[in-house]
Amino acid sequence: MRKKRLVYLLGFLFLFSLLFFFALSAGTASSAAAARAYAVIDAKSGRLLEGRNEMEELPIASLTKIWTALTFLDAEGSEGIVKVSRNAAEQEGSAIYVEAGEEVPAENLLYGLMLRSGNDAAVALAEQAGGSVEGFVGMMNEKAELAGLGKTVFTNPSGLHDDRHLSTAYETALMLKFAMDNPTFRKIASTPYYRYGEGLAWQNKHRLVRGEGTAVAGKTGFTKRAGRTLATQFEKEGKAVIVVTLDDGDDWNTHRNLSERAFDKYKLVTAAQPGTYALLPGLRGELDAPITVLVDDEERKRLSHAAVIPRNGNEGIWQVRLDRTIIASETMTIKRK
Numbered sequence: 001m002r003k004k005r006l007v008y009l010l011g012f013l014f015l016f017s018l019l020f021f022f023a024l025s026a027g028t029a030s031s032a033a034a035a036r037a038y039a040v041i042d043a044k045s046g047r048l049l050e051g052r053n054e055m056e057e058l059p060i061a062s063l064t065k066i067w068t069a070l071t072f073l074d075a076e077g078s079e080g081i082v083k084v085s086r087n088a089a090e091q092e093g094s095a096i097y098v099e100a101g102e103e104v105p106a107e108n109l110l111y112g113l114m115l116r117s118g119n120d121a122a123v124a125l126a127e128q129a130g131g132s133v134e135g136f137v138g139m140m141n142e143k144a145e146l147a148g149l150g151k152t153v154f155t156n157p158s159g160l161h162d163d164r165h166l167s168t169a170y171e172t173a174l175m176l177k178f179a180m181d182n183p184t185f186r187k188i189a190s191t192p193y194y195r196y197g198e199g200l201a202w203q204n205k206h207r208l209v210r211g212e213g214t215a216v217a218g219k220t221g222f223t224k225r226a227g228r229t230l231a232t233q234f235e236k237e238g239k240a241v242i243v244v245t246l247d248d249g250d251d252w253n254t255h256r257n258l259s260e261r262a263f264d265k266y267k268l269v270t271a272a273q274p275g276t277y278a279l280l281p282g283l284r285g286e287l288d289a290p291i292t293v294l295v296d297d298e299e300r301k302r303l304s305h306a307a308v309i310p311r312n313g314n315e316g317i318w319q320v321r322l323d324r325t326i327i328a329s330e331t332m333t334i335k336r337k
Helices: 002-033 061-076 106-115 119-130 133-146 169-180 183-189 251-265
Strands: 037-042 048-052 081-083 103-105 193-196 200-203 215-223 227-236 239-246 267-272 275-280 283-287 291-295 303-308 315-322 325-336
Touching (some): 037 169, 037 251, 048 169, 048 251, 061 133, 061 169, 061 183, 061 215, 081 119, 106 119, 106 183, 106 193, 106 200, 169 183, 169 215, 183 215, 267 303, 267 315, 275 325, 291 315, 291 325
Antiparallel strands (some): 037 048, 037 239, 081 103, 193 200, 215 227, 227 239, 275 283, 283 325, 303 315
């Protein structure tokens, strides 16, 4: 009788362990499955690490403001004063409540744009840099085209719904990657709280950025047509990934789970050490810095190297390739005997 009970007990424990394992697996998968579309990219190279429907053209709501901020910063910088028009002050949706005729530092508007998602701030900045909203939207689209965002179209600087105003999860992730290369944008998008004036402060709507975890910067968005949209850059142990979800009602958990999954799967590998390398007879290439790449164990075996050597001049390019795709490159000094 005792043996039979022991067999039953062991069988129950085994079954419970299986159910627990599958519950954990399902929890991780379901967090990603909640999103209409999502993309996880390497924040350094822009390489897609994971996604679903990542190239489907969808509304992105206020994630638009990532590109609005970068376009303004590249055109005007963060200095200067912006006079708020009546058109800007009367914008619908989320606002920082600037008033018509008010003169506001551009820096304050940029923080209000990214932390509080102010549509009034978006239009004020657009009119300042573009001369008009239409002029600025043209600048945004031209910049997107130059950046290779072929499935992205803007019709306004705030992300209010328009059937033509679309992007993809992957291209939106690239928007954040390009924007984070701008030091001023990075500082703004990484700020949990911004204090201005006397006793005034804005709290960043992105609650993962306000926390103590691996989220360092990002942007929230929502419209009835787009649903909840979210972009986040995560950094951990030298690794950096960007997660974008479109139309995901559980986006906070999705971003946590997808970022941790990427950090667990991918390793930061030194693909080339600094030093001098023989390239061709009579030619050497000198790398001053190491080249690191984010790859999983299987991809690491498929890495290769190539050198782009100019006919004249002293600078070449050292490339690291995964199969035939360039995933990292670094300038090297060419030495000729």
